[in-house]
Amino acid sequence: MEGLAILCVLWAAAALCASEIAAEAQPPPVTNFSISMENLCTIHWQWSPPEGVNATCELWYDSQLGDDKDSRAISLNNFRTEEVALNERICLHVRTQCSVTSTNPSDAVEMCTVPPEGDPDSAVTRLQCIWYNLSQMNCTWLPGKTAPPDTNYTLYYWYSTLEKSLQCTNYYTEGQLIGCSFDLLKEKDSGSEKIQIMVKDAAGTIRPSYNITFLNSVKPHHPVITALSFQNDSLYVEWESPENFESNCLVYQVEVTDNKPELYRAEESKSKCHISQMPQELPENSKDKNCLVISDVDRDTFYTVRVRAKASKYCFEDRDLWSAWSPEKSIGEKPDPTFYTITLLSIPVAICISTLLLLLYLKRLKIIIFPPIPDPGKIFKEMFGDQNDDTLHWKKYDIYEKQMKEETDSVVLVENPKKTSQGRE
Known part of the structure; x- marks a missing residue:
């Protein structure tokens, strides 16, 4: 019996090995x-x-x-x-x-697959798409190196809910970039959703370019500041979120400027908007909005505030796509521009006058400290040169007087004695 059992085990093992080999x-x-x-x-x-x-x-x-x-x-x-x-x-x-x-x-x-036909350098470059405010897809690109300047580009797009690909119609330019936008509003955000993009020209002179875009490159619209006020020694800022976003899918930056800009990070939280002393001018539902309270501010200072937003990493891929800044709002006493203008003009004038006075003072001070040294040559010249001049003066005067005396002498008549004696005879 034991031998038979051993044979069965060996047979099973061999069968198993044979099946594994097969x-x-x-x-x-x-x-x-x-x-x-x-x-x-x-x-x-x-x-x-x-x-x-x-x-x-x-x-x-x-x-x-x-x-x-x-x-x-x-x-x-x-x-x-x-x-x-x-x-x-x-x-x-x-x-x-x-x-x-x-x-x-x-x-x-x-x-x-067969690659697209055409010169690779003629295809568009830097083709990228951004989902703007969860309602519109903005795609931009640069023309290819060898593409003709008058190329008429056409963009086609497709995603899962479309029966066929559609052609974009809203084209625009941003500097060297060419772009096109189309509506893409979805009820629920889906980061796994893909948008297929193709850019080519109608004449077929350039090589088509393709792109697969996930719905995770999101750029929100700018927020809107709804209230700005002082609360004791704090500055209260309140704003509305862009549309189409859930309450936890945005983060914010608040820029407050007095003499230099300073950034504050504020994640959306309704509890932050509850303060003990709400001003009368704020709406009743302000506690349900986004806000930031900045402490240690000076009421006599003029402040300018603006806010921007980006998609949160908890809802979308964080690509640091900030929205544009909101329109600015200001609070506090605005400085008088006339005063600053007069001050700016007075400073250079005062500097010029001070410089002139300083130069004059230094010149006078130099004369006092370092008086001029007399020239011995001039002294001897005055001593001897003047006497020679006086001697010549007197010599000229004597000659002149002699000439004057000779001219003024009386004329003496002299008679010939012989002629007189003959006459008498």
Whole structure:
């Protein structure tokens, strides 16, 4: 009996080993591999099970997109559907195996898409889309390097609730960027929802460009400040949230400026808006709105306040897409611009006058401290030079007097004595 039991055990073990060997046998590869395109960026691969598979083998299909190991999937289905941007060649590798954890799969069979036609440098670049205020999708791009300047771009979009792709009609420009926006209002936020985008031209001169956009790049509309007041030594700021957002899906920044801007972070919380002494001018439902109380402020200072918002990481992917700043609101005593103008003009005038006075004072001080040293040459020149001049003066005077005396002498008449004596005779 013991020997018979041993034989049964050995027979069972052999049968088990034989079944395992049969299960681990390498199955043949798939056949009739085909590929088809749906919508704008949806690829559908399909294949047929191989023939001649062992009856004990339960076929599983191991598929992977190119070299991307994260895209590997093992399934019983003989097809696979993926949403992929078709800007380049996309290949799917499929192997068959007899179990989920098989270490002996079949040879891989590959099926690839055909890349878009046209010059790659003509395709648009920096194609990106932002979900604006949960109501509108804004897509922008830059023209390709070799695209003609007069290219007439066309944007098509598709998502799961549309029967077919639609063409965008609201085009605009932002500097060098070209953009188009279309309505996309959903009742519930879904970060897994995808939007398929394709941009090309009507003439077919540029290469089409594709993009898959998740509904997680969200940029809200700017908030609106509804109340601004002083509460004792605190500044009370109240604002309304943008539409379409739930109460816990936004965070805020409040900028308060007196002499320099200062940022305050305020997450939406109704409890923060409850203060003990509410001003009479605030609405009754202010406790249900967003607010921030800033302590230690000066009532005599002029403050300017504005608020902006972004989507919270608890609801969407945090991509730091802040909204535009809200319109500014001010409170406090505004400084008189005339006073500052006069002050600014007075400062340079006062500096110029002070400089002139200082220069004059320094010049006078220099003369007092360092008086001029007499020149000995001038002294001797005055001593001897003046005497020579006086001597010459007197010499000239004597000559002049002599000349004057000679001119004033009386004329003496002299008679010839001989002529007189002859006359007498």
